[in-house]
Amino acid sequence: RRLVNAINERMSKVKHKIVIVSGKGGVGKSFVAASLAVATAMTGRSVGVLDADIHGPSIPRIMGLNGYSVFADINGNIIPVEGPLNILVFSVQFLLPSEDSPVIWRGPLKSRAILEMLARVNWGELDYLYIDLPPGTGDEVLTIAQQLSRNARAIVVTIPTELSRVIVRKAVKFCKQLGIPVIGIVENMKGFTCPKCNTYYDIFPGDAGIRIAREENIEYLGSIPLDPRVNEYTGRNQTFLQK
Amino acid sequence: RRLVNAINERMSKVKHKIVIVSGKGGVGKSFVAASLAVATAMTGRSVGVLDADIHGPSIPRIMGLNGYSVFADINGNIIPVEGPLNILVFSVQFLLPSEDSPVIWRGPLKSRAILEMLARVNWGELDYLYIDLPPGTGDEVLTIAQQLSRNARAIVVTIPTELSRVIVRKAVKFCKQLGIPVIGIVENMKGFTCPKCNTYYDIFPGDAGIRIAREENIEYLGSIPLDPRVNEYTGRNQTFLQK
Numbered sequence A, B: 001r002r003l004v005n006a007i008n009e010r011m012s013k014v015k016h017k018i019v020i021v022s023g024k025g026g027v028g029k030s031f032v033a034a035s036l037a038v039a040t041a042m043t044g045r046s047v048g049v050l051d052a053d054i055h056g057p058s059i060p061r062i063m064g065l066n067g068y069s070v071f072a073d074i075n076g077n078i079i080p081v082e083g084p085l086n087i088l089v090f091s092v093q094f095l096l097p098s099e100d101s102p103v104i105w106r107g108p109l110k111s112r113a114i115l116e117m118l119a120r121v122n123w124g125e126l127d128y129l130y131i132d133l134p135p136g137t138g139d140e141v142l143t144i145a146q147q148l149s150r151n152a153r154a155i156v157v158t159i160p161t162e163l164s165r166v167i168v169r170k171a172v173k174f175c176k177q178l179g180i181p182v183i184g185i186v187e188n189m190k191g192f193t194c195p196k197c198n199t200y201y202d203i204f205p206g207d208a209g210i211r212i213a214r215e216e217n218i219e220y221l222g223s224i225p226l227d228p229r230v231n232e233y234t235g236r237n238q239t240f241l242q243k
């Protein structure tokens, strides 16, 4: 198919493709994807972020690019938006008429939109492309995984709870079934330390990150505490991943 | 179609059908659905919970029904599992071979599974049926909304953050577009008070619940604080919604 050839052509110019997966929503996947992009860009590498969460695109707002829209050039290529530290960003939100409208699309339409995004966004030469995947292992995730599986790697994000462990483990098995090597797992929202009296609380108790790493034989990349500043920085994104 | 007639027949025996929606994952939709079911059952009414989150079913574990499976009777009806306080529970998890296996289904297969669930699970006469919807406004949500829209109502769940406000507002508009009256919105994970020094922290800062209620002209049903006990009770579910 025409689209698949165009995707292979585009992706051949990107050295490292990393999908950020979790299976469960609300664990901080978008926050981690944006933080990794910022951390990588600060080392001088060229970086892009693709927000593939059609129903809940949050990358533009996290990167301070709210309200932008994208343009296509005469050849039909879509030019991504330039964010902080020259990071190139593309999100389905840039194509929607307004941020308010719910995207009420069924599977085949979503898959088509994903293929178009992968084929038509002109990233140029990139060192790293981070792809923020939606929750679940449905159409969007499957389409991206099938198109990129030859040379993408995955970083998995979880919160510590038992509920999260059971669902995020499915996402790790999904990557294995599709032949996507898993770099490791990040445990987000791990504990909160009261700034006043220094008492540590396990607001989301559990050790899902460590247990999934052990059970699925993947690397535990570290944890990020619950921190109100994460939300205050949304828009400027200066928070970093703690290894 | 045969399936649609069977669904209408089943649903005609249920007095109140309430869908729990959020659009965004990880806001506590399953926790709120289970809490509402427990609170309603304690008033002596007959209650059911349908977990329609195919990729991330967490209702069984929250209700302490982990590891159960369901049986079909000679007519092909599926008998739901009986949980605490005689609450009837059905989840796609009861049909899967193991809790570990990711469900890698595309839209049409998911919609078919949802229709079969609605048609074949034999709830009998029920006062209330709570339906926990997955994140997004894709196939599962659309199929259920279209089948039940004549007489279901919605309760929306959000966390306080700005990111959540933008995405959860789409879910409210989705309900309006499909003609599903919205009972109101619950704001979950609102603030954490240090038990030791009594300092209040906005770990997820913002006022998404109040603003969506005002902008979309729906009722603000109240807030639930971040509380580690929510996770400790998973399995026994004794936590209640604070109005």
Ligand SMILES: Nc1ncnc2c1ncn2[C@@H]1O[C@H](COP(=O)(O)OP(=O)(O)O)[C@@H](O)[C@H]1O
Pocket: A022, A024, A025, A026, A027, A028, A029, A030, A031, A032, A058, A188, A189, A190, A224, A225, A226, A227, A228, A230, A231, A234, B025, B026, B161, B162, B163, B164, B203, B204
């Ligand atoms: N470590 C953290 N501390 C506090 N808030 C966080 C943290 N990580 C993420 N958040 C917030 O939690 C919410 C969910 O994060 P998000 O990145 O949207 O998750 P996902 O992409 O998995 O749905 C957002 O409002 C985000 O700002």
Ligand SMILES: Nc1ncnc2c1ncn2[C@@H]1O[C@H](COP(=O)(O)OP(=O)(O)O)[C@@H](O)[C@H]1O
Pocket: A025, A026, A161, A162, A163, A164, A203, A204, B022, B024, B025, B026, B027, B028, B029, B030, B031, B032, B058, B188, B189, B190, B224, B225, B226, B227, B228, B230, B231, B234
């Ligand atoms: N008020 C709360 N305080 C602490 N933890 C909570 C609270 N509400 C939900 N949780 C936990 O947060 C996680 C996400 O909740 P869940 O009900 O699975 O969300 P959703 O169904 O929206 O994905 C679960 O591990 C749950 O136990």
Ligand SMILES: [Zn+2]
Pocket: A194, A195, A196, A197, A198, A199, B194, B195, B196, B197, B198, B199
């Ligand atoms: Zn304190």
